[in-house]
Amino acid sequence: MEKTLFEKIAEHEIPADIVYEDELCVAFRDISPAAPQHVLLVPRKPIPDIAAAQQEDAELLAHLMLKVGEIARMLGIAEGGFRTVLNTGALAGQTVPHLHIHILGGRSLQWPPG
Numbered sequence: 001m002e003k004t005l006f007e008k009i010a011e012h013e014i015p016a017d018i019v020y021e022d023e024l025c026v027a028f029r030d031i032s033p034a035a036p037q038h039v040l041l042v043p044r045k046p047i048p049d050i051a052a053a054q055q056e057d058a059e060l061l062a063h064l065m066l067k068v069g070e071i072a073r074m075l076g077i078a079e080g081g082f083r084t085v086l087n088t089g090a091l092a093g094q095t096v097p098h099l100h101i102h103i104l105g106g107r108s109l110q111w112p113p114g
Contacts, residue, residue: 006042006098020071024063027071027103036106037075037082041067047099049088068103077105085113 008014009028010021016028019039030038043060047053053061072078082105087094 004046004098005096006040006100007044007046010042010044020067020074022067024060025067027067030102034102035083035104035109037077037104039071039075039103041071041101041103043099048097049094049099050086051088053099064101068101071103072105075103075105077103081105081109083109083113 003011003013005014009016009018010026018026018028020027020041023044025041025043027039027041030040041064043064045057045060047057068084069078072082075082082103085102085104086099087102
């Protein structure tokens with residue numbers, strides 16, 4: 001199966017503005033930011049979306065959620081507030097079939113988002 005765009009970024013085959021990485025995940029700036037701070041956090045393991053995650057992915061998913069807070073603090077948006085978004089499927093706006101968490105902040109975010 002062909003690698004997704006995010007797998008290629010995680011493997012440094014495609015350049016990106018990486019703000020964090022470890023053995024399980026990579027975080028990089030979105031190329032079309034929807035907020036002053038807009039980072040995508042992706043697991044290195046190719047999971048198509050959150051609905052495709054399995055019980056065996058529980059530890060990885062917990063790791064990602066803990067990294068969200070760490071990355072938000074790194075970006076300076078944790079104290080004022082930030083939003084996390086997981087789009088699943090075309091109707092939700094998912095364009096890359098690789099689980100990714102949007103971390104958005106740096107301005108007032110309105111509700112509802114869509």
